[in-house]
Amino acid sequence: IASGTASYYGRNVSNRIDLRTMERTVGSVIVSQRLTGAGLDPAKVKDLTKELDLKTIRLSEKGEREDQGAAMIFSIILLMILYMSILLWGQAVMTSVIEEKTSRVVEVMAAGVSPTTLLAGKLLGVGAAGLTQFLVWAISLFGVSAFAAGAAMGSFSMPEVTPLMLVSFVLFFLLGFLFYAALYASIGAAVNTVQEAQSLAFPVLLPIILAMVCFPAVLEAPDGVLAVTMSMIPGMSPLIMFLRIVVLTPPLWQIALS
Numbered sequence: 056i057a058s059g060t061a062s063y064y065g066r067n068v069s070n071r072i073d074l075r076t077m078e079r080t081v082g083s084v085i086v087s088q089r090l091t092g093a094g095l096d097p098a099k100v101k102d103l104t105k106e107l108d109l110k111t112i113r114l115s116e117k118g119e120r121e122d123q124g125a126a127m128i129f130s131i132i133l134l135m136i137l138y139m140s141i142l143l144w145g146q147a148v149m150t151s152v153i154e155e156k157t158s159r160v161v162e163v164m165a166a167g168v169s170p171t172t173l174l175a176g177k178l179l180g181v182g183a184a185g186l187t188q189f190l191v192w193a194i195s196l197f198g199v200s201a202f203a204a205g206a207a208m209g210s211f212s213m214p215e216v217t218p219l220m221l222v223s224f225v226l227f228f229l230l231g232f233l234f235y236a237a238l239y240a241s242i243g244a245a246v247n248t249v250q251e252a253q254s255l256a257f258p259v260l261l262p263i264i265l266a267m268v269c270f271p272a273v274l275e276a277p278d279g280v281l282a283v284t285m286s287m288i289p290g291m292s293p294l295i296m297f298l299r300i301v302v303l304t305p306p307l308w309q310i311a312l313s
Contacts, residue, residue, distance in 0.1 A: 127274060130301035136192055137228055137294055138267060142260075144185035145235040148177060149252055152243030178236050185232060186225075193224075223300045223310070231293030235259065262290030270298055277303040286313050 087097040155161040286296040296313040
């Protein structure tokens with residue numbers, strides 16, 4: 056039955072496509088005949104009524120450069136890498152804290168070092184592991200992009216990667232990770248099981264979720280009131296400010312304040 060239904064819908068869709076193609080073809084022929092009958096040249100009318108082809112040009116210190124959407128795609132890819140890295144490794148810190156509490160390892164470790172040193176070591180250790188994964192992703196992305204640009208992409212322009220983008224990427228990743236990892240660690244210290252921690256994790260994730268929901272509006276107006284405000288809010292700034300830097304670099308004082 057399922058196979059027959061799929062076949063029926065497949066034929067139905069194919070018939071609709073054929074009908075549309077026939078309608079466009081016959082319509083074009085009829086319009087040409089009407090124009091010829093009215094003493095007009097169909098080719099001339101088609102040339103005069105063709106749609107406008109607009110090109111987006113990015114202006115920089117190096118001159119003009121056609122923008123084919125590569126910068127926007129690049130910014131979204133980097134935004135998703137930041138988002139996933141912060142979430143994955145922040146939760147890794149929380150799970151590690153809960154496991155050490157459950158196995159009572161933390162009691163032995165706390166006898167030798169202060170809680171502040173223990174927390175700092177955990178954040179730096181897990182952060183180094185996350186940064187290593189992050190570097191592997193970045194190198195892989197660069198290699199794939201370079202291969203695609205040389206082999207298949209032809210005239211498709213690659214995005215300009217400035218030193219400010221690279222520094223901002225690492226800086227906002229580290230600051231965002233430390234911010235959320237500390238919050239995750241505090242949740243892990245307050246509960247005894249992962250199930251209990253899940254109920255407390257949503258308020259911590261709310262800022263970064265809102266940032267992901269609102270990033271299309273930031274892409275539309277990276278220097279608008281919404282984008283500037285969100286890039287100054289702790290929890291949202293690692294994603295929103297970095298997105299603004301990639302799309303349309305804001306003033307340096309805004310980057311520093313963020």
